[in-house]
Each structure stands twice: as structure tokens, then as C-alpha cells.
Amino acid sequence: xxxxxxxxxxxxxxxxxxxxxxxxxxxxxIDFFFPVPVEGKLAREMTRLVxxxxxxxxxxxxxxxxxxxxxxxxxKAQAAAKAGKxxxxxxxxxxxxxxxxxxxxIMSLEPFLKAGGATREKFLGDFWPALHANATVDGELYxxxxxxxxxxxxxxxDHFKQAGLDPARPPQTWAELADAAKKLTxxxxxxIERYGFQMPGGYDYLGWLMSALSMSNGGRYFNQDFGGEVxxxxxxxxxxxxxVDDLIHKHKVMPPGVVEAGGVSTAFFAGNASMxxxxxxxxxxxxxxxxxxxxxxxxxxxxxxxxxxxxxSLVMFKGQSEASQQAGWKFITWLSSTETLGGWSRFTGYFAxxxxxxxxxxxxxxxxxxxxAKVALDQLPFAQPWFSxxxxxxxxxxxxxEVQAVMNGKKKPDAAVKDAQKKADELLRxxxxxxxxxxx
Amino acid sequence: MWRDxxxxxxxxxxxxxxxxxxxxxxxxWTVVAAFRPDGAGSVGMASLVPDLxxxxxxxxxxxxxxxxxxxxxxxxxxxxxxLAVQCVTISLAGYAFARLTFPGxxxxxxxxxxxxxxxxxxxxxxxxxxxxxxxxxxxxxxAMAPYFASAFGTFLMRQTFLAIPRDFEEAASMDGAPWWAxxxxxxxxxxxxxxxxxxxxxxxxxxxxxLWPLMVINDPSNHTLTIGLxxxxxxAEGGKEWGxxxxxxxxxxxxxxxxxVAFQRRFVDSFVFSGIKG
Numbered sequence: 001x002x003x004x005x006x007x008x009x010x011x012x013x014x015x016x017x018x019x020x021x022x023x024x025x026x027x028x029x030i031d032f033f034f035p036v037p038v039e040g041k042l043a044r045e046m047t048r049l050v051x052x053x054x055x056x057x058x059x060x061x062x063x064x065x066x067x068x069x070x071x072x073x074x075x076k077a078q079a080a081a082k083a084g085k086x087x088x089x090x091x092x093x094x095x096x097x098x099x100x101x102x103x104x105x106i107m108s109l110e111p112f113l114k115a116g117g118a119t120r121e122k123f124l125g126d127f128w129p130a131l132h133a134n135a136t137v138d139g140e141l142y143x144x145x146x147x148x149x150x151x152x153x154x155x156x157x158d159h160f161k162q163a164g165l166d167p168a169r170p171p172q173t174w175a176e177l178a179d180a181a182k183k184l185t186x187x188x189x190x191x192i193e194r195y196g197f198q199m200p201g202g203y204d205y206l207g208w209l210m211s212a213l214s215m216s217n218g219g220r221y222f223n224q225d226f227g228g229e230v231x232x233x234x235x236x237x238x239x240x241x242x243x244v245d246d247l248i249h250k251h252k253v254m255p256p257g258v259v260e261a262g263g264v265s266t267a268f269f270a271g272n273a274s275m276x277x278x279x280x281x282x283x284x285x286x287x288x289x290x291x292x293x294x295x296x297x298x299x300x301x302x303x304x305x306x307x308x309x310x311x312x313s314l315v316m317f318k319g320q321s322e323a324s325q326q327a328g329w330k331f332i333t334w335l336s337s338t339e340t341l342g343g344w345s346r347f348t349g350y351f352a353x354x355x356x357x358x359x360x361x362x363x364x365x366x367x368x369x370x371x372x373a374k375v376a377l378d379q380l381p382f383a384q385p386w387f388s389x390x391x392x393x394x395x396x397x398x399x400x401x402e403v404q405a406v407m408n409g410k411k412k413p414d415a416a417v418k419d420a421q422k423k424a425d426e427l428l429r430x431x432x433x434x435x436x437x438x439x440x
Numbered sequence: 441m442w443r444d445x446x447x448x449x450x451x452x453x454x455x456x457x458x459x460x461x462x463x464x465x466x467x468x469w470t471v472v473a474a475f476r477p478d479g480a481g482s483v484g485m486a487s488l489v490p491d492l493x494x495x496x497x498x499x500x501x502x503x504x505x506x507x508x509x510x511x512x513x514x515x516x517x518x519x520x521x522x523l524a525v526q527c528v529t530i531s532l533a534g535y536a537f538a539r540l541t542f543p544g545x546x547x548x549x550x551x552x553x554x555x556x557x558x559x560x561x562x563x564x565x566x567x568x569x570x571x572x573x574x575x576x577x578x579x580x581x582x583a584m585a586p587y588f589a590s591a592f593g594t595f596l597m598r599q600t601f602l603a604i605p606r607d608f609e610e611a612a613s614m615d616g617a618p619w620w621a622x623x624x625x626x627x628x629x630x631x632x633x634x635x636x637x638x639x640x641x642x643x644x645x646x647x648x649x650x651l652w653p654l655m656v657i658n659d660p661s662n663h664t665l666t667i668g669l670x671x672x673x674x675x676a677e678g679g680k681e682w683g684x685x686x687x688x689x690x691x692x693x694x695x696x697x698x699x700x701v702a703f704q705r706r707f708v709d710s711f712v713f714s715g716i717k718g
Contacts (some may be wrong), residue, residue, distance in 0.1 A: 031658055043505065043506075044504070063658060065659075066663075066667065068650075068654055068667070068670050069670075072670075075655075076654060079565050079568050080563045080568070080655075082568070082569070082570035083565065085578075161616075266682065335657070
């Protein structure tokens with residue numbers, strides 16, 4: 001079977017080769033850097049996808065390079081570019097684009113759109129509107145969304161029943177969330193046997209969840225149109241930090257201290273936490289590992305329903321040959337096709353960035369079988385862009401350090417947001433000096 | 441009977457046992473978790489008590505996630521290659537700093553030691569540039585090259601040579617031995633414990649190294665163990681499969697752990713000799 005196919009391919013190659021008067025087909029080799037969120041299974045799936053692509057055509061040969069976590073990937077790609085070996089295509093955390101454009105590392109994808117006769121509006125038209133802001137920088141396309149997520153409330157159905165709550169109706173507002181968490185928390189004197197609510201407090205995750213909470217509190221978290229401003233010292237953020245502080249220290253329904261995402265999902269599986277805030281990117285992982293029945297709901301609101309997106313986009317690095325650029329774009333086009341994105345979404349639990357992926361028969365059947373994926377999808381119309389500024393990581397940590405101090409009981413929310421703002425403003429000053437504060 | 445020996449030794453033994461337990465707990469947990477079913481989390485996930493139905497599925501999953509045979513081979517190659525070159529460079533440099541007199545020797549030696557203060561991530565880009573210029577990008581040689589010289593090793597060998605009385609060399613040189621013969625036949629055999637101590641430090645450091653191999657290597661066939669392990673430890677969103685993680689960690693540390701058990705006596709002797717105590 002396989003050898004017949006190879007013979008047919010050889011025959012076709014010979015025929016086309018003859019057509020070009022014996023001119024050999026030049027194959028362009030490119031590197032594709034990808035991080036693996038979640039776990040090792042995804043690395044294997046990605047390697048498989050790239051093999052499928054390499055077998056499907058003869059012009060481009062892609063080497064799939066696993067590059068650690070999101071931050072490792074950024075570090076490696078930037079170091080390689082500085083050393084004169086820029087990778088052709090990188091799957092990069094979707095909120096690094098502003099930063100990477102400002103540092104001059106990634107290239108605008110507009111020329112490829114133009115060459116293909118498409119406009120940006122037409123190209124982005126099929127992608128969910130919430131993703132457009134993170135795909136573009138200063139009005140130009142820099143990244144093609146590949147897999148995306150939003151935070152989601154996961155809850156244990158058995159615990160809801162025990163506590164007299166309706167498992168079909170998850171808490172919609174912060175008031176309902178606090179109320180449910182109080183009922184779900186199990187106490188034995190001073191000892192707490194089960195917490196009603198828990199959320200990850202590690203770097204990256206915490207910043208993302210705090211932006212979810214401040215956005216559901218009416219805030220914007222950062223200036224979506226300009227990379228020099230964040231809104232940490234604002235009523236919407238102050239309210240969000242106070243809410244977290246209250247859940248831990250006043251209501252005592254959430255464990256104090258900083259727990260990483262891995263610990264939170266384990267606590268949920270083990271029945272030690274009844275409700276958790278985690279990414280939709282964890283859907284497959286939780287579906288496979290949760291023994292007790294669970295359900296999912298929107299992130300509760302105080303003022304409005306709003307969540308930030310997360311995930312990763314495909315970007316291209318500057319400094320490559322023309323041939324390698326063309327090969328890179330060809331690969332991106334294949335990797336971001338309706339079918340590939342749909343298949344990856346079903347495998348991982350991330351939502352597919354293209355709306356057309358959800359019109360395919362496989363996806364319709366998948367959603368019918370997994371109603372939790374439907375809830376994640378229904379929350380999408382409320383999605384907002386992901387935090388992205390000059391020096392994204394450092395500016396994000398400015399807030400995370402302060403909120404972690406609050407979670408550890410070492411600081412009060414009012415002082416925390418003020419200090420976070422001060423630190424962020426200092427980090428952003430060089431950029432503002434060059435832009436908003438540079439006057440004629 | 442215990443009355444004769446008094447309470448103090450008993451207390452001491454209890455204390456030592458308690459400290460040993462605290463040190464061993466993470467390792468014990470890793471072993472227990474690697475064989476526990478439901479690797480993603482269950483009520484007993486944090487427990488040190490082994491599960492009654494041990495499973496090998498975690499190891500199967502870990503082994504499936506990469507070509508571990510290749511990773512072992514690559515890592516062994518990197519570690520032994522680095523060590524072989526280092527032994528030559530640090531012995532010669534150590535000898536020069538210990539025995540030769542030349543202008544600026546001490547200044548040079550302290551400048552050499554200053555290297556130890558640099559944090560490795562600061563050197564990633566300059567080192568990578570050099571590696572690209574040398575044509576070693578994306579090769580195992582590139583993963584080894586920056587470590588061919590070692591400030592710590594040079595320091596250790598200098599101290600080791602200084603501790604050896606000069607009489608031996610003088611006797612040899614009176615018999616007409618050139619300097620290289622003195623180093624090879626007289627000094628190195630006496631400095632062996634120093635070299636062994638350094639080898640342990642070097643092998644452990646490069647076996648566990650993650651960042652630099654990740655930076656310099658692209659081709660999956662050149663990946664080392666730590667990069668293979670990162671495939672299941674560096675999750676961003678979502679959860680951790682503790683069981684697979686523990687199994688993968690055991691696979692990575694196993695060769696070093698076994699080597700330590702086999703040569704424990706010699707290791708301890710070397711550290712005692714060289715004055716490096718853990």
C-alpha cells in the first residue's frame with residue numbers, strides 16, 4: 001500500500017519534472033519552534049501534524065522543534081534571531097506580539113496577504129472577533145491565531161448536590177459565587193476539610209485570572225490600543241483584589257497562599273476544592289482525569305460578563321531568506337486551515353480560532369458529545385483581548401507580585417494595587433518617553 | 441542496657457533519622473507517585489504510602505513521549521565530551537596558576553574566578569553568536585563548547601596542586617624530566633581525588649542542564665534528556681500528570697543515582713579529601 005503510493009508519487013514527480021524540462025524541485029527547509037502547553041501528548045501530536053504536512057507536499061520540509069514553555073520559547077527564538085539564526089515560524093504566546101514587534105523581532109504578515117490577493121479584513125473575517133486585537137499590532141497583521149482559551153469555572157456536581165445547590169445552575173455573579181463557596185466549604189472546627197473555591201496563583205496564570213476578574217468588574221486592565229498603559233490602580237482592579245482577599249481571609253472559602261495550576265487541578269480531581277477557575281485549554285485534561293461528575297460555567301460577573309483570551313499565535317521572524325519566508329507562510333497557511341485547527345482543538349480542548357471550524361461535521365458531532373466544550377464556546381462573545389504591552393512579562397509580574405502578597409496575607413489590597421501601578425509605570429516609562437510623552 | 445549508653449545517643453539517632461527523612465521525602469514521593477495509578481490526582485496523591493495496585497503505565501506514557509534511548513545517548517555524549525576536554529584544560533591551567541611564575545599571574549587568576557559570578561542566562565546571546573560563527577549551531581558540539589574551560593575546575597586543580605609538596609617535582613626534575621612529564625607522571629596521579637571531585641560536580645551539572653541545550657539545539661535527534669523531560673513538566677495551562685512527571689524524572693535521574701550508589705565510597709572520600717562538603 002505504502003510502496004504503491006510512493007511509486008505513484010515518484011511517477012508524478014517524474015512527470016512534473018519532465019514538464020519543467022528536468023529542472024529539479026528545490027526544497028526549502030525551515031524550522032518551526034513550538035512550546036507545549038498542558039502535557040507531553042501534545043508534543044507528539046504536533047510532531048505528527050508536521051509529518052503529515054511534510055508528506056503532503058515536496059516544496060517545504062519543516063523541522064518541528066520543541067522549545068519548552070511559552071517563556072522558554074520566546075527566549076530561544078529571540079536569542080537565535082540575535083545570533084543570526086532566526087526561526088521561520090514560531091508558535092508564540094498570543095500576548096507577546098506587541099513586545100516582539102517593538103523589539104524588531106517579528107515581521108508583518110501583510111505582504112503575504114497582499115501577494116495572495118487577500119485583505120486583512122477578509123483574512124481575519126473567519127477568526128473570532130475577540131482574537132483580532134492580539135493578532136494585529138498598530139493595525140497590521142503579525143500573528144495568525146492557532147489555539148485559544150478563556151478562563152472557565154469548573155465545579156463538582158456531587159458537591160453542589162450535597163450543599164443543596166442546583167448543579168444545573170452555576171453561580172452567575174460574584175455574590176452567588178461567594179455564597180456558593182461558603183455553602184461548599186466543609187469545616188471541622190477550625191480545620192477546613194474542603195474549600196469552596198480555588199484558583200491558580202502562579203506567574204502568568206494569576207495575571208490572566210486577575211484580568212478576568214477586573215474585566216468582569218467593568219474594567220479594561222490595559223490599554224488595548226496603546227502599549228504604554230495599564231489600569232492597576234483603578235476601582236475595577238481594586239474591587240477584584242479585594243474580592244480575592246475576602247474569599248481567602250474574610251469568608252475563608254479559598255486556601256491562602258499561592259498554588260500553581262497543577263496543584264489546583266489536582267485539588268479539584270481529589271475533591272479538595274469544589275469550584276476552580278481554570279483555562280478552557282484544560283478541558284480535555286479534566287475530562288480525561290476527573291472521576292466525579294463535573295460541569296462548567298461562565299466566569300461569574302460583578303458588573304458585566306467579560307473574560308480575556310489566552311493561547312498562542314503563529315508568528316514569523318525577520319532576517320530570513322525570501323525562499324524561507326515563502327515556505328514559512330505556506331506552512332502557516334496549512335497549519336491554520338479550518339480542518340487542522342478543528343482537529344487540534346478537539347485533541348487539546350482549546351477552542352479553534354476559526355469560526356468555520358465549528359461548521360464541520362466532525363466538530364458538530366464533538367460539541368454534541370461534549371456539552372462542556374459548548375459552554376466554553378458560548379462564553380466567546382464576551383471575550384476581550386489579552387494583556388499585551390511594552391515589556392509584557394515584567395509589567396504583568398508587577399501586579400502578580402502584589403496580588404501574591406495579598407493572597408499570602410502580607411499586604412492589603414488598597415496598598416497592593418497602588419504599588420503595582422507604581423512599578424508598572426516605571427517599567428513603561430522608557431516606552432512612554434519615546435511615544436506618548438515625546439512632545440514637539 | 442540503653443541506660444548504660446545514656447539518653448544522648450538515642451536523641452541524636454532520632455534527630456538524624458528525622459533529618460534524613462525530611463531530605464529523603466521528595467525522592468520517596470517521586471518513587472511512590474511514579475507507580476501510582478490515577479497519575480493526575482486523587483485523594484492520596486500527596487501520600488508517601490505506596491498504592492496497593494502499582495502500575496507501570498506512567499513509565500509507559502513517559503517513554504512514549506520521546507525517544508529516550510537517543511536522549512540518554514546524547515546526554516552521555518555531552519557529559520563525557522565536556523568532562524574529557526575539561527580534564528585537560530583545568531589540569532594545565534591549574535598547573536600554570538599553581539607552579540609557573542609570570543607577570544600578572546594573580547590578577548589573571550582572580551579575573552578568571554570572577555567568571556563564577558556571572559549568571560549563565562546573561563551569556564546566552566554572546567555564546568550563541570560565537571557558536572554560530574564557529575558553525576556549531578544545532579549540534580552536540582555546540583552544546584558542549586562553552587564548558588570546555590571551567591573557572592571552578594581551574595581553581596580546584598590549582599588548590600590541589602598547591603597542596604602537593606614541591607619535593608616530588610624537584611626529584612623528578614633533577615632526573616631530567618620535562619614539565620609535561622612532571623605533570624603527567626608526578627602531579628596528576630597525586631591530584632586524582634581533586635579530579636574525581638570535579639568530575640562529579642561537572643557530570644551532575646551537565647546532566648541536569650536545561651537552558652543552554654534548549655537554546656543551541658533544534659534538531660529533535662540532538663535533544664538531551666532534560667529537554668525530553670521538559671515535555672511533561674513545562675505545562676502552562678491545564679494540569680500536571682504527576683505520575684508521568686515522577687516516572688519521567690526517575691528515568692532521567694536513574695543513571696546518576698545508580699552511579700552514586702555504586703561508587704558511593706569513592707565519592708565521599710573525594711569530597712572529604714578536597715574539602716568540599718555538601
